[in-house]
Amino acid sequence: MPVTDLLKRGRARAEPAASERAPSAASHALEPLTRTLPEQIAARLAERILNGAYSPGERVREESIATEFAVSRGPAREALRLLEKDGLITILARRGAMVTNLSADEVREIFEIRAVLNGLRDRSVAECEARKQLLPLLEAEVARLAQCARVPALGEQYVETVLQINRLLNRATPNRRLSSYLASLEQQTARYSRLGLSTPERRRQSVQRWQRLVKAIRAGDGAQAERIARERVLESRDAAIALLAAKVATQPGARQPSRIATT
Amino acid sequence: MPVTDLLKRGRARAEPAASERAPSAASHALEPLTRTLPEQIAARLAERILNGAYSPGERVREESIATEFAVSRGPAREALRLLEKDGLITILARRGAMVTNLSADEVREIFEIRAVLNGLRDRSVAECEARKQLLPLLEAEVARLAQCARVPALGEQYVETVLQINRLLNRATPNRRLSSYLASLEQQTARYSRLGLSTPERRRQSVQRWQRLVKAIRAGDGAQAERIARERVLESRDAAIALLAAKVATQPGARQPSRIATT
DNA sequence: TCTTGTTGGATTGTCAACAATCGTCTTGAC
DNA sequence: GTCAAGACGATTGTTGACAATCCAACAAGA
Numbered sequence: 001m002p003v004t005d006l007l008k009r010g011r012a013r014a015e016p017a018a019s020e021r022a023p024s025a026a027s028h029a030l031e032p033l034t035r036t037l038p039e040q041i042a043a044r045l046a047e048r049i050l051n052g053a054y055s056p057g058e059r060v061r062e063e064s065i066a067t068e069f070a071v072s073r074g075p076a077r078e079a080l081r082l083l084e085k086d087g088l089i090t091i092l093a094r095r096g097a098m099v100t101n102l103s104a105d106e107v108r109e110i111f112e113i114r115a116v117l118n119g120l121r122d123r124s125v126a127e128c129e130a131r132k133q134l135l136p137l138l139e140a141e142v143a144r145l146a147q148c149a150r151v152p153a154l155g156e157q158y159v160e161t162v163l164q165i166n167r168l169l170n171r172a173t174p175n176r177r178l179s180s181y182l183a184s185l186e187q188q189t190a191r192y193s194r195l196g197l198s199t200p201e202r203r204r205q206s207v208q209r210w211q212r213l214v215k216a217i218r219a220g221d222g223a224q225a226e227r228i229a230r231e232r233v234l235e236s237r238d239a240a241i242a243l244l245a246a247k248v249a250t251q252p253g254a255r256q257p258s259r260i261a262t263t
Numbered sequence: 264m265p266v267t268d269l270l271k272r273g274r275a276r277a278e279p280a281a282s283e284r285a286p287s288a289a290s291h292a293l294e295p296l297t298r299t300l301p302e303q304i305a306a307r308l309a310e311r312i313l314n315g316a317y318s319p320g321e322r323v324r325e326e327s328i329a330t331e332f333a334v335s336r337g338p339a340r341e342a343l344r345l346l347e348k349d350g351l352i353t354i355l356a357r358r359g360a361m362v363t364n365l366s367a368d369e370v371r372e373i374f375e376i377r378a379v380l381n382g383l384r385d386r387s388v389a390e391c392e393a394r395k396q397l398l399p400l401l402e403a404e405v406a407r408l409a410q411c412a413r414v415p416a417l418g419e420q421y422v423e424t425v426l427q428i429n430r431l432l433n434r435a436t437p438n439r440r441l442s443s444y445l446a447s448l449e450q451q452t453a454r455y456s457r458l459g460l461s462t463p464e465r466r467r468q469s470v471q472r473w474q475r476l477v478k479a480i481r482a483g484d485g486a487q488a489e490r491i492a493r494e495r496v497l498e499s500r501d502a503a504i505a506l507l508a509a510k511v512a513t514q515p516g517a518r519q520p521s522r523i524a525t526t
Numbered sequence: 527t528c529t530t531g532t533t534g535g536a537t538t539g540t541c542a543a544c545a546a547t548c549g550t551c552t553t554g555a556c
Numbered sequence: 557g558t559c560a561a562g563a564c565g566a567t568t569g570t571t572g573a574c575a576a577t578c579c580a581a582c583a584a585g586a
Contacts, residue, residue: 036356036539061567072541077568078344085348093299094547094568109438112387116379124375177372299569324537335571340538357538357577 038078041069045079049088049099050190056101060089087188100188104244107192111237114185118233119226121182125172126217126225134172135218141165142210149203158203165210192240206232301341304332308342312351312362313453319364323352350451363451367507370455374500377448381496382489384445388435389480389488397435398481404428405473412466421466428473455503469495 035043045065048054066076080097083089090100102110125131141164148158166186170179186193209232216224298306308328311317329339343360346352353363365373388394404427411421429449433442449456472495479487 074540109440116383120379175372337570
């Protein structure tokens with residue numbers, strides 16, 4: 001346990017409070033500025049899980065993360081509960097928590113849910129009034145995407161742009177609940193979804209699809225936007241399960257709950 | 264605080280364990296038989312919320328449910344967290360928990376998500392192989408539904424049959440994750456969704472839709488099944504928001520977080 | 527009268543210790 | 557050599573007390 005993280009700002013505050021609650025940009029209503037301890041811990045852990053610092057199936061004990069973050073087991077426990085809500089952690093009663101390890105079937109299930117939900121999202125964006133403000137940004141990002149697609153070396157930037165477009169669309173939906181659901185689902189499959197756009201051919205095809213989506217949104221054609229979104233997600237589903245199948249073939253030791261890999 | 268519920272079976276067990284873990288019917292794998300205290304408490308509370316014993320917006324203090332169920336605040340707190348995951352309880356950091364109070368917009372959002380998810384569910388049922396076993400049950404229930412629709416007095420039984428059909432379909436999906444998502448969403452809108460089938464005319468139309476759905480499933484026509492499912496949920500959405508609008512008109516005091524309604 | 531700072535009560539957040547449970551290891555018999 | 561039963565160690569579940577925070581009522585000033 002090398003890194004003893006100190007994140008307890010917000011407690012033990014006796015300082016004159018120099019830069020407290022920056023009054024600048026309009027923050028969202030009702031969102032607490034001072035995040036609670038479990039939330040902060042959960043955020044850190046989520047980062048690590050998505051980074052790959054924790055591998056799937058790995059066990060996570062309450063005590064160990066409690067000592068690492070210098071808190072009691074209570075907040076550590078709640079942090080795990082929080083991550084369970086997002087699907088990043090799986091908790092078995094009286095048997096502890098571990099990093100969620102999805103089977104190929106489960107990954108496919110999530111992608112299929114994402115497909116219809118992304119369809120709904122893009123349809124709602126295409127049919128809402130506020131899309132006028134969104135379109136310029138969206139077009140700019142798609143143009144950047146087209147540029148990246150032409151240069152094979154810009155793979156990282158390409159992926160980043162796709163993520164950015166998705167963020168844009170997530171924020172644009174009038175259906176707030178949908179965007180949070182989608183964020184959670186995307187996080188769950190993040191580990192598996194990045195590698196669908198490997199070949200230049202695939203990318204060209206994908207760019208074309210994004211362009212068609214933008215066109216549908218501009219025209220207010222919700223049904224068309226929905227169709228395109230679904231197509232796209234279903235294709236990344238196929239890529240993901242292909243990837244997973246390959247991975248399973250190489251390292252078939254998909255370890256289950258037992259007493260291994262505790263770090 | 265009249266009813267001091269005793270649900271602490273499973274602890275303090277020194278008895279010879281007469282009927283422990285009934286070894287009969289094949290239970291689901293990996294589902295713990297001995298549910299934890301928070302889960303039991305959450306189940307009881309969920310019941311009350313859905314019954315209407317707790318009204319929306321009502322505050323729920325940890326201490327009070329702790330004393331009521333004769334446990335410490337820890338399990339009470341976790342029970343609330345569990346209910347928050349299902350959307351039945353809203354928790355604000357350091358400001359406590361309350362029964363979720365959905366605005367008309369939020370209800371609509373949930374129904375729209377349910378629409379596409381139900382579409383996916385019924386499509387997947389129509390396209391899966393196991394639907395052969397399902398069809399007889401489904402047809403029987405729909406027949407019962409048709410009978411109930413003819414007799415206005417059987418309103419309660421009609422609603423119950425619709426719920427039963429939904430349960431059947433939820434269980435039939437090969438996508439396990441989808442069924443749990445749907446269960447959660449249905450629970451969240453349960454309070455608002457029952458009253459869409461008030462008039463005999465509506466019921467007749469609804470029965471017809473269910474019959475068309477069964478036909479589509481039998482034929483393996485996934486696209487058609489999806490269309491029908493969406494139509495259905497979107498219609499109940501309209502009924503629900505109409506109901507909500509009427510309710511808001513009569514009692515406009517939609518109370519928010521503050522210090523009211525503590526029991 | 528309206529605004530602004532202060533104080534008090536109530537409620538949630540956190541902690542450390544105890545109790546219950548689970549998995550594993552050892553022991554013994556067949 | 558294999559399998560079953562029991563004990564041990566490790567980990568989670570629960571508890572009661574303490575600390576931090578928030579809300580509301582009250583008081584003082586413009």
